[in-house]
Amino acid sequence: MTYTIVGKEVKNIGYGLMSLNLPRENPISLEDKFTMIKAALDSGANLLNGGEFYGTSLQDNSLTLLKQYFEKYPEDANKVVIGIKGGLRLQPMTVDNSPEYTRQSIENCLSLIGDKGKIDMWEMGRRTTQDEYLLSLRVIDSYVQQGKIGGVTLTEVNAKTIRQAAKIVKVVGVEIEVSLFHTDPLHNGICEACAELDIPIFAYSPLGRGFLTGKMQKPEDLYKLFRQLPRFQGENFDANFKLVEKVKEWAAKKGCTPAQFSINWLLALSKRPGMPKIIPIPGAASLERIRENLHQVELTDEDMDEVDAFLKEFSVSGARFYEEQTQWLDSNDTTEVTI
Template sequence: MPTLIGKEVGPTGYGLMRMTWNPTPPSREVCFETLDTALELGANFWNGGEFYGTPDNHSCHLLKEYFTKNPQNADKVVLSIKGGLARGEFRPDGSEKNIRASVDECLRVLDGTKSIDIFECARQDPGTTVEQTVTVLAQLVKEGKIGGIGLSEVDAETIRRAHKVHPIAAVEVELSLWSLDILENDIAKTCAELNIPVIAYSPLGRGAFTGEIAKFTDIPEGDFRRLVPKFQGENYEHNLKLIQEIVALAKRRGSAPAQIALAWVRSLNNKPGLPTIIPIPGGTTKDKVIQNTQGIQTLSDEEFAEIDSILKGHVVQGSRY
């Protein structure tokens, strides 16, 4: 099993974003059932954010309530929290004052129910260097406020520079069948060289590979994905061809398309020159967690080669944001 900061985690983690950053968030009862199921099925790496939701209802609030009710589960979970944005704004602020305020606020909300195993600034502040950012976070590790340091949405050079200041516990980047950037821009290669695990967010292409979004209007009003170019107009009409190929493969395999997409990400762990990769699919219900963690785990060489051929024949159109 892969390890993060010395703790074993399952081959699939769990992303909390959809629970608190959803136009119609599920009830706490549904959330808790979903989290229980994730843990029972081995998805014990949980990834949340201080900005996933509102100032009064984000990941840390949900987790505080969950671990208050289930204190026996706190030590079973490896928790990663993203923060470091300017107060009340969606922009990075890498000053020591703000990073400390972000960590302290997350700890205040968690209220001792769960430690922060990994903390990462959601984006690197262009006004500060990564060396400055990691130096502050390293001091917070020394003070016992966080267990380790993660990086989010950074390039290969930034990873190398950061790792020289303090060992990096994980790098969180987007990776899916329609977001292959890290396999082509040295990020995955660099993480492999430095033995840094990759946390693959949006491994289902923001839901594209669930097979449930046949057209743009299937995306609910107010959903962030309506702003993503890959889902819009001619781009999505083009990208649907790739999705339909994966849906057809899944049907032949007797699996859900989401299971094929996740198995592809996990199968990258068997490829030379790549780091440990832990996908963190979201999902607001028990059934989604079961689907994402059960069934096919990795692809055969033949299936992987078939998908490689499909990807080469259907280059995705539209940017990630």
């Protein structure tokens, strides 16, 4: 299945670039990164999701990786739809939604991606509680009107912000966490607002930071950046692992892997009445995982009903983020923003 985003066709599963630039004991070589991007594109995942802050610095990130990739494979530049997050300061990491910094961040992104790449979508990485967030949407939109970027997207926002933003600019996508491990957007009005406004959702962490692959038996098995998150600590890990065991069971019935079941659950969810388009954007740092994640499995109504019944009784233990990061989660904020 394909969708049209900013006038371009994209497949119904994308590819997240964050994992390629995460700090590792054994860093992924540039050539291997190219091989994985190429494999994703060859398998149909032409929606690429990256960030100005996905890397070692604001000058070494998804954009510089894509610039280098397109220098080697210029024929791929017109095949992709690229979404970029910016608007965060590093060392220490903090959110800056001011119009001045938004403009600075966009200019940096445009300069880093080079002449061959095109930023199709750009969004502020988080939303502060100040009115400047909505003011900065107009800054982003000014770059759309100039033809420098393709469209405005949002991330980690609640339904109220989505509706407010849509009155100010044309919102072409909303990037939020949605998965079997995080179903809040199905119940808090986010999916409802996106469906009503015909805004697609780009579902990041569709595998719960690797948890839903079924390969993580203890917190230490997770990538070090994730294992300290509250929901992977102590008793929370054990309580949440009940979901993983159930996903393994469902996957076995379908003859697929837990990762494939989890991603295809989102695709099936997208087909339900009243739901928006949902495009999972799983990341992966190996060819095997990329190909696994892009394999599609048809889930029946009976399969979905069985999942519904379990999720109705299951509650995730522990928060998604560290306590100090929750101040930037718009879903926790009910402040009315005006402009």
